[in-house]
Amino acid sequence: MFWRYPGKLDFFRMDDRLLLIQIGIIVGILSGMASVGLTWALGSILDFLRPLRHLWWAFLLPAAGAMCSSLFLEKIMNEGAGHGVPEVIYSVSRYGGLMRLRSCFTRLISSCLTIGSGGSAGPEAPVVMSGAAIGSNIGKFFNLNDRQRITLVGCGSAGAISAIFNAPLTGMIFALEVILGEWSMVNIIPIAVASVAGAETCRFFEGNRIVFESSPFNISSYDLLACLGLALMAAIASVLLTRMLRGMHHISGKVELPFWIRAALGGAAVGFLGFAVPDALGEGYHAIHAMIHGLYAAGMGLAAMACLAKIVATSLTLGWGGSGGIFAPCLVIGSFAGLAYQRMLVFAFPSVAWSGEGFFALLGMAGMMSGLLQAPLTGLFLILEITGSYDVMVPLIIVSAISTTITYYFEPVSFYLKELVDRGALLRPGTDQRVLSDISIREVIEKDCITVHPDMPLRDFIDAVKKSTRNYFPVEDAQTGKFLGMIYFDKIRPYIFNTFLYDTVFVEQIMDADPEVVYYDDDLSDVLHKMDLKKCFSLPVISNERFVGMVSKATLLDKYRDELKVQTAQIV
């Protein structure tokens, strides 16, 4: 079955990019199909439920959707809820991009139920997870190594974003900037090809459309100056959404109800909110269309209220157990923020010829995306591609850069990475934690130690010291072999030079009976932390109450350098 191991073929051994490009095309096409499928399914559910939306009990629709979604994920598929991008980043950072097969479709179905019923969430993150899982599982099928599999995960993510927004450049940048967190030559080409494959798949089924096509804007220097204020507003909205999402998650976690009832409560609250602000429901793209074309009639107050309502609705949907992503809500919130800001400018400076509301709406989207994801390039290129407004490049750069900077001040880590960073699970390539995580204690253990027994007189111990090349000696029970303690040569110098003590002092009296120990399954980062705390250079390794060897900083550093060379060579 040589075809299951294409990486071993001589042709691909020299440079595996050709292999990754070929497989990347397949991954891109499949991700594109997942995206097309999700778009079609969402449209069908929305059409099916549309006649019910005006009924008094319509607020129950998002509740039922969120409940079914959480039950599907937890009871049928046995998978934790959430929007999934952190899970993709986690698998890339810690497990070479390994993902479960079920992840190829679970989030697609669950997000369909949540969003189709009116929950405030986006379909992009679920389709990213699906694309990434497709890439990962194809990598598994072809028995590719970790680095190649990670590239395919990037290909799947790129293909998914590229297909759902018909934005190949954004897909590629999103995969490199957000998912992989590294820009290396070996990754860029396969990911770019997969991104194009995803976009072409979408165009084949849905036609080549620009998602939020806009007319050209007349941009004056006043508009450019106004960008500074809009960037601040987008940053505030980003911080608010991030904190409210996390806050809702904590609150729902404290409610002692079954998870599906919690999801239903969140959905029902969104349904109620939808009565007052209908634009807060669903993905909300129709509102963006209206704003970009200058057809959204609401004034400053209503636009600001819609912006807040969308933030609350998204937090309720995702924080209480619904399934979906934050891409679409981000765009909607950003565009509402932009619209409210434009209305405020017109109110405050009526004599200035401000650019249209569409201009500020799309700047708001870019600012919001850049701030929340801490990914200015993704935000920038996404808006350029989905609106086709390349004439707003300069203001977009200003808003994206400033919004990212301001948000960073309040939330130094992006929404996707926050949870991973908090629990120390984010290991980006080439970092200290990542290098240490790839080394095990078994690889650095030193076994050339001479063991001594507690009833050994100091004279015999001196003989053992003479034979040893080490300055530490584990003490073991002579009968059982049980580890009893350590003797560090540095600490017993006073006894060594006093010959009167040679026959009166025993090992048991001079040993450290409670030394810090480590075990085979300990992380080396923890081991180093213990060494730093105890200010020692080596620690004994214990297994089944027996001494098995020592782990030292010197050996660890040697291995660390070897591992770093391997990892950085892969990046180059």
Added chain:
Amino acid sequence: METTLFHVFRNTPRGREILMQSLFFCKITGASILIYIPEHTKFLMYFENDVVQVDLDKSYLTDPDTAKKHAEELAEQAGIYPRFLHPKNFTASTLPDIPVNFDFMCCPRSITSLSSKISLGHIGPKVRRIINAAKFPVLIPAPQFKEWQNLTVFFGGSANSVKALKLGLHLSRVTGKPLDIFTQTGRKTKKYFEDILTDNKLDTEVEENVRQWYFFKKGDFKHNLYNVPHDALAVLGAYGHGLVKDVMFGNTMEIIQKTLPNTLLVAGPHYVIPPG
């Protein structure tokens, strides 16, 4: 070499009996034991090229307050110092990642929610996937606790059965227990198998250390299995066929475990023989 066995503990009478089997294995082979008392009904194991989600039935969460105490008491009786695994990494909040850097893992016949099939001698799909993906062999305990006194290796000439033989010889050396080999030759001659041993430089070791080599040219495989001593640890290699092949052509591992009441030690296709 120091080895570690990983055990997922269930605080029920049957779970405690399974732990006793793990502890006996550790005692005989000198391995240490790492016990995991689950707090969630699922966990993930990230292997080199696969990720396996293990779904436990709810009995694994029985009486968590006494679980550690019961496990410690059993370990103390066996003279083993137990260590408990507290997962550090989580893929999702209720989905811990269990490390896979140990040397053996104990899996009951099934650790999926199909607990009703345990007593029917069914190897659950998750146990199969762990066997297929793991670098370590999997200990599948007998339905009832029984101290094994010797080892029987199933040797069919394949690369995996050679690995199983090496594992059996290693355990025989470590434990001092006698080793037998079981071979159903089919159309092949004994020389064919001896040549495989010679190619793998095992001929001398087998000659010196194997107590008996059961050769069956004729007869039903299931029937011949009754010659395996009842108190033997059965060591076998698993081919790692896909589900379709298993369903179509049957699976030797499944036949052995259904017929034999013995404790099994199964080395999968990715099992790596430790150096030395």
